[in-house]
Structures are given as structure tokens and as C-alpha cells.
Amino acid sequence: MNANNSAPVCRAADGALSVRDVTKIYDPEGVHVVALEHCSLEIAAGEFVAVVGPSGCGKSTLLNIMAGFDYVTHGEILLDGAPLATPDTRPRPGSDRVVVFQQGALFPWKTVLENVTYGPVVQKQLDQSAAETKAREMLARVGLSNIEKSYPGQLSSGMQRRVEIIRALINDPKVLLLDEPFRAMDTVTKSASHEYLLELYNATGKTIFFITHDLEEAIFLADKVAVMTTRPGHIKLAISVDLPRPRNYRMLASQEFLRLKSQLVEAVHEEAVKAFQAGEREMA
């Protein structure tokens, strides 16, 4: 295992995701809910892509399919050219694409250190002591040195999420799948979490697929922001963010940032209105 903390920025050689014409229908025989329809998206290796869209539009469905929690009905998703999800393959989660969950899914019955070392140890990639050494090193990098014996319930939400991201990264995944990880946080914790995530992204260069409904967060973090339509979801437009890296909070006030934001607000607002009207139709 190479600990790549010597190279400050290294772009990943792999981790390219290709979502091709994906359709996902829940309960096709019965209720028949079309969550995704003709959804396509290209994510380059090492790219940070944020997906925004109204709630219930299918963002999480797409992430769950990528993670291997769910089937696709039509279309396919490729990871580095190899089929990851097709209608004929059995979905299989794996440590090459680890999910960080919205509510957090650190095991509350394991200490921070046990949580972080869980992946490499359970896959028998590292023995316990080697995994612990690596875990300590990675925790230290995000300023979490003295909490390894703590249980997740004793940590703040910001710390918990940092630990969870480290627990994912220690497996050296190709892709990091983040499902609104900072949703329930207050503003201060959130912006601190952004900085830590960007630091880790710069250091590891992993492909990141990031779901959010916070437009500023999306622009601030991502290389590319994709807007998903209301259900049935597909990618309506993808905007490249050309803000230089490393990024800092001052960019939130830059001309470029504001221009991107107004562009996104326009696109998302349209979908939100549609979603709202669709909701009203369902209620009537």
C-alpha cells in the first residue's frame, strides 16, 4: 500500500464514470414509479461532480445504483469502461466506490479507530496493526488525532462526517459517493467541512460524485455541477466551474461564482416549480 501523502496533488488515473441512458423504474408491475429516464452523465477520472435538483428527483437513486444498492431498468453505467450496472448484472456494492451517507453511517458500536480500520481489515488487505497505523496517519491529516478511542456518538456531526470520509478513503476507492453529507449541519460546521473535503480531494484526487441541493456548496466544491430535472430525472445541463483550485471562501463573492450561481438558480428554479406543480397534481 502506498501512503500518498508525499504528493500534494495527484490526479487519479482511474475512476471515470459513464452513465449512459439510464432508466430506473421502481415497481414496474405495480405502482410504476419512473425515478430516472434517459439519464446520461460523463464523469472523468478524478473529477469532482456535484448533482443538484429538487428533492425526490432521483439524485439518490442514481447514487444508489452507482453504489450497487439497486438495479437499473435500462441503460448502463461504466466504471473505467467496464460495466458497473446493467439490467442483467446483479448489483454489488464494493470498496472501489464507497458511500458516505446523508445521516451518517459510522457504526456507533465501534470506536473511531475501529470504524476507520474496518474496511482494510475485513477485506484482509491490511492486518489490524498496519491498518491502525494508516488510520492514525489519515485521521491526523484532517485534524482528528485524539479521538481514536471515542465512539461516534461522542463526536460532533462535523467530526463524524470527517471520520466517515476517512473511513471511505482508507480503502483507496476509485470513486467517492457522497449523498448530501453536510445537509443537517449549521453554516459554520458546513464551511469547515467543505475545507476539509477539498483538502482531501486535492490530496487524493479521487473521483467524487456529490449530491446536494445547496447550489453554493455545489459550485464551491465541484469541477462540474449537473442539474437534474424533476422526476423522471435526467441531467438537464452540466456547468463547468472554472474557479481555480485550491479554493477558499473568498471565491464565494467572486464575479464568476455569482454568474454560475445565477445560471444554476435559473435552471433549478424551473425544475422546482415543475416539481411543486407535479406535487399539487398528485395531491388533487
Place this chain on the structure above:
Amino acid sequence: MQTALILIALAALILGLAAWRIQGQARLYEVGFGRQLATTLSSKSFQLTLAGFVIFVGLWWVTVSLLKLPWFNRLPGPLEVVGEWLSPTPTFGISIYTKDYYTHIFYSTYRATAAFLLATLLGIPFGLLMGWNKKFYDYSLPLVELIRPIPPLAWVPLAILVLPGSEPAVIFVTFLVAFFVTTLNTLLGVESIDDNYFRAAKCLGASNKDILFDVVVPGALPFIFTGLQISMGASWFSLVAGEMIAAQYGLGFLIWDSYSVIAYPVIFIGMATLGIIGWASSALVRVVGRRLMAWREAELSGGARAEV
């Protein structure tokens, strides 16, 4: 002599209550027992607990010994009961000085423990399997739901006829109740585990076997231990019923036997002993649970606990 013994018993009661409070707070590992004892004894809520006891015993004394209300006047007052309990020469043959008293306690404890352990050993794996395997769940749940409501006493005749002797019959009846409680709470525990923990474990490369031991068992543990506490209580509950019908020794037998010879104080001694042993056994289960679930303790002491 008698007064001294009563005073000693009173002191033991207060200390026992304080110890119970302390283990209820579970901070024993952090500050020493002595300091914890001092804080507990002087705390407001402990004094309220004590006041509750005093009021209870006081009402008993007033209704029975002082006012001698109709129906109540045949009952022994608290002083008579404690006097008999602590007497070296008890009028009705049962006190802390008699060998018989401990024989009864031994038999009841042995039966309850055997039934409880058997129920735990079988009930936890059964419940885990039900929660873990959908097929097994479909097979077994309707059966469990049908058999469970049958009261323990209804099993006694069958148990005596089928099993060799009354001893296994009493244990079996006790086991049955504890088993269902443990099984269903374990099942509930597995069902309570957030789906994301399973997903996270799979993402991190865990096999099904890993998930069983790293997610299912620890995730269900809080419910399992709640179940074990209830199961312990239920064990005593059905044990006494069983002993009243089919046993030669045991506290249930003692109470029933005293009824037939109208030995009031012994009935009280038997009941009070059951209360103390039942409470102590539940507390023991709770302490073991705490030891196994350090993470929950850490969470509880980390967060603010409501203080009324």
C-alpha cells in the same frame, strides 16, 4: 437484640438502595465508590426514593398495626414480619437463621437461572435468525405468535405428564416464557438496525458473515438486553406459578404451603425475598449489558441527561 437486628436491616436497605442508584448512574468507573456513595446518599432524588419506602412501610404499619382496619387486622405488621424474618427462633420455622429458608431460595434461584440461561442460549440465536433470514422469519413468526400467548400455567399439566418428574416441568414452563420474550426482543433488535449500516458494511467489503457479527449482533444488542431484563422478570413470574403447583421446594412452594397452614409472616417473607432476588437478578443483567455496550454508555454520558 431484636431492635439491633432491625436497625442493621434498615441500614442494609439504605445502602442497598444507594448501591442500586449508583449502578443506575453507571459512573462507578469514573469516580470511586466511596465518593459516589456520599453524593448519592445526599442527593435529592435518593432522599425521595427513601421517602417512598418510608411512606409505604408507614401505611402498612398504620393500617395493620395501629388502626387494625377490618380485613387488614389478620395481617402481620412490618415489625412482626421483620422480627420473624430476623429471628433466630422463628415461630413459623422460616427466618434467615434456618437452613430451610436457603434451601427454598436455592431451588428457586437454580430453576430460574437454568430456565433463563436456556432461554437466552436458544432465544438469541433464534431471534437473530428470524431477523436475518426472511424465509426463516416467514416459517416461524406465525407459530411463535400463536404459541406465545398461551399462559405458562396452561403448559403445566402437559409438562408434568410428558417430562420426567416435576423438576424439569417447572423449569420448562419457566423457560418457555423467557424464551419468547428473548426471541421477540432479539428480532425487534435486528429489525431496528438502520439499513445504512448494512449498506456501509457492504461498501467496505464485508461478507454476509462479517455483517452478522459486526452489524447484526452489536446493532441488536440494546434490544437484546432490554429483552433479557424482561425475560429475567418473566422467569421469576412463571417460576413461582409453576412452583405453587408442582414443586417440593422453592419460594413459590413456600408461599403456597404457608397459605395452607395460614402462616402469614412466612408468606410475607417469601414475597419480600422474591422481590429482592428478582430485582437483584435484573440488576445483574443490566450491569452485564452495560459492560458489553460501552458505546452506549459513552453516548449517554457524553450527552446531557435529563435531570428532573
